[in-house]
Amino acid sequence: xxxxxxxxxxxxxxxxxxxxxxxxxxxxxxxxxxxxxxxxxxxxxxxxxxxxxxxxxxxxxxxxxxxxxxxxxxxxxxxxxxxxxxxxxxxxxxxxxxxxxxxxxxxxxxxxxxxxxxxxxxxxxxxxxxxxxxxxxxxxxxxxxxxxxxxxxxxxxxxxxxxxxxxxxxxxxxxxxxxxxxxxxxxxxxxxxxxxxxxxxxxxxxxxxxxxxxxxxxxxxxxxxxxxxxxxxxxxxxxxxxxxxxxxxxxxxxxxxxxxxxxxxxxxxxxxxxxxxxxxxxxxxxxxxxxxxxxxxxxxxxxxxxxxxxxxxxxxxxxxxxxxxxxxxxxxxxxxxxxxxxxxxxxxxxxxxxxxxxxxxxxxxxxxxxxxxxxxxxxxxxxxxxxxxxxxxxxxxxxxxxxxxxxxxxxxxxxxxxxxxxxxxxxxxxxxxxxxxxxxxxxxxxxxxxxxxxxxxxxxxxxxxxxxxxxxxxxxxxxxxxxxxxxxxxxxxxxxxxxxxxxxxxxxxxxxxxxxxxxxxxxxxxxxxxxxxxxxxxxxxxxxxxxxxxxxxxxxxxxxxxxxxxxxxxxxxxxxxxxxxxxxxxxxxxxxxxxxxxxxxxxxxxxxxxxxxxxxxxxxxxxxxxxxxxxxxxxxxxxxxxxxxxxxxxxxxxxxxxxxxxxxxxxxxxxxxxxxxxxxxxxxxxxxxxxxxxxxxxxxxxxxxxxxxxxxxxxxxxxxxxxxxxxxxxxxxxxxx
Numbered sequence: 001x002x003x004x005x006x007x008x009x010x011x012x013x014x015x016x017x018x019x020x021x022x023x024x025x026x027x028x029x030x031x032x033x034x035x036x037x038x039x040x041x042x043x044x045x046x047x048x049x050x051x052x053x054x055x056x057x058x059x060x061x062x063x064x065x066x067x068x069x070x071x072x073x074x075x076x077x078x079x080x081x082x083x084x085x086x087x088x089x090x091x092x093x094x095x096x097x098x099x100x101x102x103x104x105x106x107x108x109x110x111x112x113x114x115x116x117x118x119x120x121x122x123x124x125x126x127x128x129x130x131x132x133x134x135x136x137x138x139x140x141x142x143x144x145x146x147x148x149x150x151x152x153x154x155x156x157x158x159x160x161x162x163x164x165x166x167x168x169x170x171x172x173x174x175x176x177x178x179x180x181x182x183x184x185x186x187x188x189x190x191x192x193x194x195x196x197x198x199x200x201x202x203x204x205x206x207x208x209x210x211x212x213x214x215x216x217x218x219x220x221x222x223x224x225x226x227x228x229x230x231x232x233x234x235x236x237x238x239x240x241x242x243x244x245x246x247x248x249x250x251x252x253x254x255x256x257x258x259x260x261x262x263x264x265x266x267x268x269x270x271x272x273x274x275x276x277x278x279x280x281x282x283x284x285x286x287x288x289x290x291x292x293x294x295x296x297x298x299x300x301x302x303x304x305x306x307x308x309x310x311x312x313x314x315x316x317x318x319x320x321x322x323x324x325x326x327x328x329x330x331x332x333x334x335x336x337x338x339x340x341x342x343x344x345x346x347x348x349x350x351x352x353x354x355x356x357x358x359x360x361x362x363x364x365x366x367x368x369x370x371x372x373x374x375x376x377x378x379x380x381x382x383x384x385x386x387x388x389x390x391x392x393x394x395x396x397x398x399x400x401x402x403x404x405x406x407x408x409x410x411x412x413x414x415x416x417x418x419x420x421x422x423x424x425x426x427x428x429x430x431x432x433x434x435x436x437x438x439x440x441x442x443x444x445x446x447x448x449x450x451x452x453x454x455x456x457x458x459x460x461x462x463x464x465x466x467x468x469x470x471x472x473x474x475x476x477x478x479x480x481x482x483x484x485x486x487x488x489x490x491x492x493x494x495x496x497x498x499x500x501x502x503x504x505x506x507x508x509x510x511x512x513x514x515x516x517x518x519x520x521x522x523x524x525x526x527x528x529x530x531x532x533x534x535x536x537x538x539x540x541x542x543x544x545x546x547x548x549x550x551x552x553x554x555x556x557x558x559x560x561x562x563x564x565x566x567x568x569x570x571x572x573x574x575x576x577x578x579x580x581x582x583x584x585x586x587x588x589x590x591x592x593x594x595x596x597x598x599x600x601x602x603x604x605x606x607x608x609x610x611x612x613x614x615x616x617x618x619x620x621x622x623x624x625x626x627x628x629x630x631x632x633x634x635x636x637x638x639x640x641x642x643x644x645x646x647x648x649x650x651x652x653x654x655x656x657x658x659x660x661x662x663x664x665x666x667x668x669x670x671x672x673x674x675x676x677x678x679x680x681x682x683x684x685x686x687x688x689x690x691x692x693x694x695x696x697x698x699x700x701x702x703x704x705x706x707x708x709x710x711x712x713x714x715x716x717x718x719x720x721x722x723x724x725x726x727x728x729x730x731x732x733x734x735x736x737x
Contacts, residue, residue, distance in 0.1 A: 012043065012179040020186050032194065033064040036187055037162070041066045044172060044180060046148065046164040050074060053160040056363050060084065063160070083138075089158050094124050096151035097181045102169035103136045103145055127177075139165075146170040150184035154192045199367060202237075206371050209233050210378040212630050224252040227379070229634070231314060234375060238368050240316035242297065247312045257317050258294035265290065267313055270303050276311070278372045279303045280364040282318070295320050300361030302368065304376045314379065316372075318361035461492035461595055464537070467502055468527060471509045483518060484509075488529035491537045497593035500569045507561050508541060508585065517546030517582050535591025536572075543582035551578045617726050618736040619644040620667030620693075624660055626680060627672040627697070628652040632718070636670065636697075639722045643729075654678055661692075668732060669694040681707050688713075695728045 019039045026032045033051045041049040048071055051064040058081030065075040084092075092098070107130040114120055123129040139147055148164035162184060172180070209230060224245050231243045232254050242255030244263050251260040258266065269288045273279060282300040285291045291298070299320035305311045465486055472484040493501060509518070509525075517523030523546035530538050543549075552559065566572040566587055573588035623645050627633040633650040640648045649664070651657045654675060660666075669687055671680040673696055680696075687694045688710070696706075696715035706713075714731035716724045 012175060013182070015039075015043065016179055016183045016186070019183070020190065023187070023190055029194065030064070032191075034066070036183075037064045037066045040150075040162055040164070040180060040183065043183075044148070044164060044176060046146075046166045046170065047071060048074070048163075048165040050163045050165075051152075051160060052079075052163045054158065056365075057081070060160070088135075091124055092149070092151045092158055092161065093153065093156075095127075096153065096184055097127075097149070097177060098131075099127070099148040099172060099177065100131060100136075100139070101146055101171045103139050103147075104169070143167065148172070148180075150180060151188075152184065152191065153188045154195060159188075159191065199370065202367055202371060203374065205237055206374045209237070210375070224250065227314075228252055228254060233630075234371070235316065238302065238316050238371055239318070239362070240302070241319045242317045244315045244317070245313075246315070247306075255317075256297040256319055257315075258298050262294050262298075263315065266298070266301070266303075266315065267311070270305075270313060270315075271311055274303055274305060274311075274313075276305050278305075278369060278376060280369060280372070282363045283360045285359045295359055299359055300364065302364050302372055304372050304379070306376065306379045314375075318364075320359060321361055461494055462498050463490055464493055464501070464529060464539075465490040467493075467498065467505060471502075471505050482524065484525045484527065486527045486529070488527075489531050490529065491531060491589075492595045493537075493589070494593045494595075497570055497589055500565050501587075501589065503561050504565055504574075504587070507559075511559075511562075512543055512546070512583070515547075516549065517543035520546045523547075523582075531594070535594065537589040537591070537594040539587040539589070541583070541585040541587075543584070546582055548580050549578050549583055616736040617643065617730055618734050619729065620734055621645070622647045622664070622666045622668075623649070624657065624664075624666045624669045625650045626652075626654075626657045626669065626675070626683070628675045629672075632672075636725070639725055642722060643726060654680065654683060657683060661687075666692065668692075668729065668734070670728075671696050673698040681710060684710055684713065693732045693734075695732055 019035070023032055023035055026035060037049045037051050040046075048065065048067040050062050050066075052060050053063040054060050055078075060079045060081075060083070062074045062077050062079075065073060067073065110121060110123075139145075142165070144165045145168050146166040150162040150164075151158060152160040152162065212230075224247060227245055231245060235241075235243050235255060240255070242253065242257035244254075244257050245252040246263060246267050249264075251263050253260070253263070257263065266284075266288070270279060273287065280300075280302045281287055284299060284301055285295055297319055298317040300318040302316040302318075304314045304316075306314060468484065468486055512518040512523075512525060517525055524544055526540075526542045526544060528540040528542075532538060562585070563574050563576060566574045566589065570590060570593055572590050572593075573586070575586045577584040619640075623640050625633055625636050625640070625648060627636060627650060630652075633652070637648045637650055649660055649666075651660055652675070657669075657680075661669075669692060671684055671694055673679055673681070684694055684696070685707075694713060696710075696713055697718060697720065698715065714728050716728045720728075
């Protein structure tokens with residue numbers, strides 16, 4: 001080859017560096033490919049330079065083309081996989097630049113044809129080697145006299161080629177070939193970085209969605225209720241038209257999907273086709289029978305197994321896309337056998353051949369499959385949490401059942417003994433038969449009412465004093481006031497505390513009737529209650545006038561309930577002192593389980609309900625929601641629309657909220673108090689000074705952290721529902737006159 005001056009080589013390398021800098025700042029992939037093809041054409045002088053990209057099915061498509069004006073365009077044409085067989089693709093990886101200066105050059109035979117061991121010479125890396133006669137004929141059929149290719153390699157795989165065509169022979173000198181080869185390598189590196197950045201951005205979106213999901217997911221509700229909202233978001237990320245969750249035979253759906261029975265049929269197919277891995281197809285009808293009825297909504301699917309056999313699945317669906325594919329000739333006739341079957345000959349027709357494709361969706365990309373695998377890992381973690389919690393709940397339920405059985409056995413014996421005692425005591429009095437039946441009936445009914453009290457409160461806070469009176473009534477009837485004396489402050493007990501304390505009082509009362517002060521006609525029980533400054537509720541039980549008390553030699557089940565229930569269940573305190581003059585017991589119920597009764601509460605509650613009923617909401621037209629939790633923001637937006645708000649805007653940062661308020665007008669602003677490391681109090685003061693109505697939403701119910709000048713603002717506590725939002729808007733003044 002003729003040598004060139006070093007200055008020319010340095011100039012071309014400088015052009016390569018400059019072009020790399022420009023490509024590095026090119027925003028879109030389309031322009032990125034186009035600029036590269038145009039640069040290579042300018043540098044090499046070929047009539048046509050194409051970026052030929054390999055597709056998932058092995059075929060190739062001309063993604064970008066730069067050509068002489070009088071040449072037929074090849075842009076967007078597809079070529080079958082057989083045009084570049086796998087053997088050739090392997091060579092493209094080994095030798096990234098290949099050139100044919102003249103297809104008419106007959107070449108020269110290398111002698112000897114075999115090495116010293118008798119094997120054919122390996123010419124894979126030879127720049128001067130000739131090419132297959134089939135390929136030369138292929139180029140001749142296209143009217144190409146000289147060609148070159150530069151491999152585009154991404155992560156060690158052949159992503160595509162720069163393909164060069166020229167209508168006459170063309171020899172590129174060593175300097176240009178080296179510059180083109182360097183450009184190809186640097187272009188591959190830039191493309192890899194670009195695709196990696198897109199992949200990282202996609203991963204970040206997945207990370208944000210899965211992190212938000214982990215923060216809000218609860219194992220207390222049905223799995224479908226927890227998963228479906230996040231799966232709807234993943235529909236957008238995967239460009240899917242619908243999604244179905246199949247869990248324990250129950251189908252939950254969103255968007256365009258087959259019906260429930262058809263989805264269960266798909267699950268049956270997946271159980272045989274999907275080996276507990278992500279399964280994707282863009283042509284379901286080609287692999288599964290009986291899909292013709294729902295191909296319009298499920299021509300393609302991406303299935304994610306989230307359990308072992310019998311498997312549960314998340315299935316994303318894509319609709320059928322009827323489209324025309326432009327082939328460079330009939331793809332079914334890529335090669336043919338020469339007369340006599342001696343060798344293959346390339347196809348001769350490269351005319352635009354159009355194929356109408358039906359029964360297929362858009363192909364699932366490697367990025368889609370990566371998202372699916374990441375989602376599967378997160379969901380498996382969540383499902384395992386559900387399974388783990390369910391196992392713990394089953395164990396706890398079993399333990400509670402065993403405890404209840406033991407308690408039932410204990411209580412039945414006590415009840416039977418008490419009933420026997422009531423009958424015996426009633427018989428000892430000189431009653432007529434009618435009187436005897438009446439007194440006995442009233443006493444048995446009083447006992448039943450005391451035990452029913454645990455289930456009749458419907459989990460509303462209940463009075464401790466009433467609990468004490470009911471238990472005393474079961475044993476002492478009309479003498480309860482004299483025998484059980486209550487003094488001090490009453491308190492309303494939360495359901496958990498009420499249930500626990502009911503058992504404790506029952507056991508205290510039972511033991512006192514059997515062994516303590518209430519077993520004697522002169523004995524009595526004094527109960528004193530008080531609320532400490534901390535809010536803790538203190539109860540003192542003192543027995544007076546009964547028989548001498550002896551410390552029990554063993555702890556019965558009833559004694560365990562008295563001594564251990566409050567510390568164990570409520571993290572409170574319990575202490576028993578067996579004085580000779582009578583049992584003394586002290587209990588402390590933590591403040592979080594109590595509330596002070598308010599006089600006339602029922603009357604005021606009824607008045608408030610009447611007042612609320614008389615208020616009619618006149619919803620604002622435009623509302624801005626400032627909330628950094630995506631799922632809460634979406635649900636709030638939906639609730640506001642349901643109550644008649646026409647326009648709802650949601651933002652997650654103070655900067656976004658300030659921008660929206662500058663550009664638009666709003667009737668009301670709902671502020672989440674905590675946005676990461678910031679609060680919205682300053683924004684609230686700005687709204688207040690500007691005459692814009694607002695309200696707060698927070699996970700905290702206390703007012704201690706609110707600025708004094710903002711304590712007037714209406715607020716709701718998370719989690720909130722439609723009723724809470726209506727009350728918030730009413731409090732903000734949105735009511736009809």
